[in-house]
Amino acid sequence: MEDWMPATVPGTVLTTLLNNGKIPDPFYGMNNEKIEDIYDTGQEHYTYWFVKDFSEKARKDEQVWLSFRGINYSVEVYLNGQKVNQEPYEGMYLRRQFNITGMLSKDGNNRLAVLVHPAEHVGNPNGGQGGDGTIARGVALQYTAGWDWIQPVRDRNTGIWDKVFIEKTGAVNLKNPHIVTLVEGIRTAHGPQDPATIQLSAELENTQNKEVSGTLNYSLDGETIQQSVSIPANKTIEVSLPDYSLKNPKLWWPSGYGEQHLYDINIQFVADDNLSDSEAVRFGVREIQTEWNAHTRSKQISVNGQKIFIKGGNWIISDAMLRFSEKRYDAEIRFHRDMNLNLIRIWGGALPERPEFYAACDKYGLLVIQDFWMSGDANGRWLDPYKKDDQWTRRQYPDDHDLFLESAIDVIKMLRNHASLAMWCGGNEITPPADILYALRDEILPELDGTRWFIDYSNSDEMSYNFKGGNGDGPYGIQDISTFWGDKTWPFNSEVGSVGTGDAVSLRRFIPEAHQVIPEEQDGTEKVKDEVWTYHKYIDYRDAMDPYGKPTDMEDFASKAQLVNYNQYRGLIEGFSAHMWDWYTGVIIWKTQNPWTALRGQMYDYYLDPNACLYGLRTGSEPxxxxxxxxxxxxxxxxxxxxxxxxxxxxxxxxxxxxxxxxxxxxxxxxxxxxxxxxxxxxxxxxxxxxxxxxxxxxxxxxxxxxxxxxxxxxxxxxxxxxxxxxAMEKAGLEASAKKISDTEIELRLSNNEGNTVSFFNRVSLVDKASGERLLPTFYSDNYVSLVPGESKTILLTYENLESNQTSIEIGGWNMAKQTISID
CATH class of the missing domain: 2.60.40.10 (Immunoglobulins)
Known part of the structure; x- marks a missing residue:
């Protein structure tokens, strides 16, 4: 047992190795190059046993279930020496539940042992998008073989990456409840409402060798809705309850348009006056509608009968190594809400996002487009010299179409009750193969959901007429602000974006001191001379900083980058908003966050430190x-x-x-x-x-x-x-005072005296009083603020752990030296 180490579950093999000091942090400097890649080592190197001892007994008439919410890529599960999964269990996105009642030891002391195997096809990380493309032969993440915003993840995220838990039921197991809310007519965000219709169904699994009869029910708004049902022996059936008319419903609206009201219900199956099983569900009452806008020639989205101009961000994943948490999800989605966005699109080279992600989107009012797991790069849309197989072969990836569809069915059942989930999308920049596409579009989604728009692929003409040719996406990278206003692009642009380098404080977190330089472009390439900047996928700002004066060092470079960042994203969203319903029905920025320490396309860095992109976008997106x-x-x-x-x-x-x-x-x-x-x-x-x-x-x-x-x-x-x-501006110091107004909030008041010039572009940071380190994540009601002579502004800072930290505020700007402010 000497070779065993504490495992991180949920987590990947690489995460456990990092937490045990076996590898360096792959997010820092060139450390990722020091970690062996699975393509070179072979699968065995990243094949591991995970073992857990636990106490559990099954009482009389009780069924005990072992549930996995995600493994990568295939597993053998053993309980007390008995194999649990008699059939293969593989595929990254497939949940599995096993009845382990008869396998539990009589004394209650149990050992669970899970052998996790990496995917068979891990891909050659040769520098292409998705490496050589063969990563797409499985039903799993594609970015892990490398992309233009990340280096390869060395174990391809092998492991028990999502939750593992025990559930107990009676004879009948209640599964996969489905709630549909129908909201007729054009609704307002305030005042009394006409009724909404609630439709509810659930699966009931009878574990017994005899028929079981009982009642399926839930209570809402003081009423109980129920249905008597008999379930045949050893069968699973789906049961629909009578429609319920909810009077004066509290509706759910996207951020900026109304409140995000949510209802909590408990769905129960009762047999012989005994509760057999129950499922708690939180849902919002809303209806998503879509129609074709003939003027813009693009799809138009409505919620509860009201059209919504889409201001969205493209999302990759919260953490490239799948280190997810409710707290981080909440912070990231809150940042998107604070940018005055109303939609997030989940990119198809990643995963079906977790229920915790969707719960945060429900809370903050972010509509979601969920891609299925295809990409034009790996799945064959383009001729690509980096790819191992030809386009015809790649077009039929993944190898196992049935596994893809089984995973899709399971994901739909897992996510469909979330109010925020607004659209399904067949893939990123390519449709799935025909048999998968037709099954999803014509059979699976109509049967299991049927309430949301299905986009066949992310830049489809069905979404946005591609009158300019090309891919129907972009442009990407630094742009003249006038282009956002004056150059018409795709009427519902699914990907358009720019730069996103953080300030010097952010950069020092992952760039070693010897490489803290001004990035210099290598002529004729997309690379820069410093290897760390190139390795972290820096996008060049070209000459955008020159009008402010040539940067003198990295600190000056990063400070001036924030001026460009602010203008880029304010100009982007203003240009689209200026032409709403004339040129455009929506825009989705590529991209708003990075799950790795990349130097491009991000409103906040991996460590949840916002840069000026966030506040330029926030200002430009004001309601x-x-x-x-x-x-x-x-x-x-x-x-x-x-x-x-x-x-x-x-x-x-x-x-x-x-x-x-x-x-x-x-x-x-x-x-x-x-x-x-x-x-x-x-x-x-x-x-x-x-x-x-x-x-x-x-x-x-x-x-x-x-x-x-x-x-x-x-x-x-x-x-x-x-x-x-x-x-040549004169200095303009600010008068500042700060006071704590709650356990999590600080009020900062800034004033610029009448005799001063403008106090320009001031960054506010909450810091630890002793170390001077920024406290993250902190949420600011505004930042990178300017004050004219005689003006005062109040900024609200929110930080969860004020009680356990001694804090102060640091502020400095273009024409003001940094100063530290005490908090009363």
Missing amino acids: VHGMYDPVTGNIMIANNTFEQQFDLMLKVTAYDLKGESKVLTQIFCYIEPSDSRVIMSLKKKIDELRAEEGMFLSVQLMDEHENKVSDNFYWLPDASGNYSGLQ
């Missing part, structure tokens, strides 16, 4: 938003709510680099629900004011109570495209 079009010089308003915004006061103010102000307009205006409109053009005035050294432009909206509903602050270059004035 009611005033904005400046850099192409036309128009001042516009976007309204992402169901309410008409009447008697809004629009105020546009110019500030020079000394802080002197000039009101360009102050006017009442209005805007219809879910719409955008031009108010006026100020191009001539703005071009004149910014010509010599650039300028600041404040676009604000105030409601009838004179409260700010939109506060948008631009910095504009001079006539030559440089920020010459910024480079």
